[in-house]
Amino acid sequence: MPVREHTGRGSREEAHAVKRWRALAVLGTAQFLMVLDTSVMNVSISRLVEDFHTEVTSIQAVITLYTLVMAAFMITGGKLGDMTGRRRAFAIGLAVYGAGSALTALAPALWVLTVGWSVIEGLGATLVLPALAALVAGAYRGRERAVAYGVIGGLAGAGIAVGPLIGGWVTTYLTWRLVFAAEAVMVVAMLACVRWIPDSPPPRTRPRLDMVGMALSAAGLALVVLGVLQSGAWGWLRPRRVPFTVLGYSPTFFVIAAGGVLLWLFRAWERRREAHGRDPLVRFSLFGIPPLRAGLSMLLAQNLILLGLFFTVPLYLQIVQGFNAFQTGLRLLPTSVTMLVSALSGPALGRIAGPRTIVRCGLAVLLVATLWLISAIRPDIDNLSFGAAMAVLGLGMGLLASQLGNVTQSSVGEAERGEAGGLQYTAQNLGSSLGTALIGSLLIGALVSVFTTRIEGDPRISDAVRRETGVAVEAGVSFVSTTQVKNATERSGLSPQETDAVVDAYTSAQIESLKAAVLATSGITLVGFAFTRRLPTARLTATAGQGAAP
Structure with a gap:
């Protein structure tokens, strides 16, 4: 009898454990999809250009x-989750995201792709x-929460690394549309399982959405990210391929500065609302919490490094090296495996x-x-x-x-x-944008500098050719293959x-x-080491967090 009771109790505990981790399967799949989406789009640019009879700049x-x-x-999106209930916001966001994926898969024209992917999927992700x-x-709670966030973080990195592999294979041998069709199907499956996720009910007194704060934050963040993303094409000061100039200079700095002013106004507005007892979009007092501030700084740095490298x-x-998208994805796979x-x-x-300590060890390994x-x-x-370096x-x-x-x-x-989640993913998006723009800008600058010096x-190159090359460099440089450079010089x-x-000079400049x-x-x-000082030092104890939240 005692044995049977013990066995029954063990079976019930195992069943409870399985039930408890079902939620993570849904949440982890959602995280993977959000990251995979962008990776697939990036490796499908050339095929999208062909299918929609457009230019690379349009897809970019x-x-x-x-x-x-x-x-x-x-x-x-984070605030709306607090107001309506997080599971409801998650489900609504998934439904919006799935609709965007389906529209993207069927898109007959570029403007439909833009609405489906850029707008509808983007808005869905801001809720999810x-x-x-x-x-x-x-x-x-406790150790289980650490495990859950480890899974979520690992899947996010896996999506970035596996995206080129999946997207490259499907785009090369089938069609990119299948990826988005599959996403829509997966969203339907996740919506059927949303009830597995424990929910926190919305507040009894529903706060009003701060529309002024929403407009200021959205416009400010959009301008900052736009300026950073376009810095490579527009140039930081000297204009390159720009839609307009400001006092003869590139608009990059002015666009970022305008975004900064709007964000300053957003901060002042939110503090004013908080002082008058009204619900702010973001409680800026949260930034007074040292671990949160350190965590957000490190998330920004992590994504800056990761997206810069990718x-x-x-x-x-x-x-x-001339590898296609699928071959490229294979060589990025070690990063995905070891990161997970x-x-x-x-x-x-x-x-x-x-x-x-763990974050500092991670930074040391990253440096190596x-x-x-x-x-x-x-x-x-x-x-x-x-491959070893990528691992x-x-x-x-x-x-x-x-x-x-x-x-x-x-x-x-x-x-x-919810607010912390919004800040968390805002920091990650800013890091991703900065990583792509700053590292890309530095790469092009180094390419021009080394090429010009060489x-x-x-002595094999005449003064006339040097002058012509200088004029061509001033007009703007792209990172192209040596074959393209050779063909251009022969023409x-x-x-x-x-x-x-x-x-030879260009080959050396590339490397x-x-x-x-x-x-x-x-x-x-x-x-990044400087921002780790305020991270927590306490270890997970054996008794911390024995189960799911009620």
Whole structure:
């Protein structure tokens, strides 16, 4: 009898454990989809250009608009989750996102793609992601919460790394439309399982949405992100390909400054509302919580580094090495695998070290990975060395991902988790935008500098060709293959000797600029150590959090 009772009790506990983790399956799948989406779109640019008979710049504008929508309305999405109930906001966001995916899969024209992907999916994600962060915090406690955030963080990184592999294969051998059709089907399946997620009810007294604050925050964040994203095309000061100029200068700085002014007005407006006892969109007093402030800073830095590298590395693989999208995805796979494994190990490490120590170890591993990657970038790729560097990169990113989401949400109370989720994903979107724009701008700057220096110092090149090259560089430079450079020089009538000299100079400039971009991420990693000082030091105890939240 005692044995049977023990066995029955064990079975009930196992069944309860399975039930408890079903919620994470839904939330983790949603996180993976949100990240996968952008990765797939990025590797499908060339096919989208063909299918819609348009230009690369048009598709890039569609991608930019998606980022702007995400950045502009993420804080508002978090607040709406607090007002209506987070599970309801999550479900509504999923439904909107699924509708956008279905429209994108069927899009007959570019404007329909823009509405479906950039606008509808983007708005759906702004409801899903803040609610997701708060729902994880509400569903789990202590060690289980750390495990849950490790899974969420690992899946986010896996989506970034696996996206090019999945998107590249489907785009190359089938059609990109299948990815979005599959997303719509998965959304329907997740909606059927939403009831598995424990919910926190909305407040009894429903607060009013701060429309002025929403407009100020959305416009301010959108302008800042737009300026940063377009800096590579517009130029920071000297205008390149710009829609307009301001006093003869590029609009980049002025657009970012205008966004900064609006965000300052947003802060002043929110403090005024709070002082008068009215519900603000964001309680700026939250930034007075040191762990939250440190967590948000590190999330921004993490995404800046990750997206900076995932902008640079595919250029090396596709432009320099000539790999297609699928081959590129295969070489990024080690990052995805090790990041997921590393993120899942966070809770076990949490028993022997606090979040600050684990994050600092992650930054140290990242520093090693970026320095190793610099040595692995060469004209003839060493697949073993490159793959190992990418695997180490995933280890470092996974250690950060295992801690930062948990730190951010655990720093605030139940009532503030929606706001914290909005701030969390706003920080991540800003980091992603900054990573792509700043690292891309630095890469192009280094390419121009090295190429010009090599041209100037090569005796095989005549003064006339140097002048012509200087004029071409001033008009704007793109990161293109050496084959394209060779064809261009041959069409311009250069001698074989001068053609070889220009191609050699450009080949050298390619490698050096890629190394400079990765070195910049090493520098950002070092700076990241300064923001870890306020991270928590307490370890997870054996008794902390024995189950799901009620």
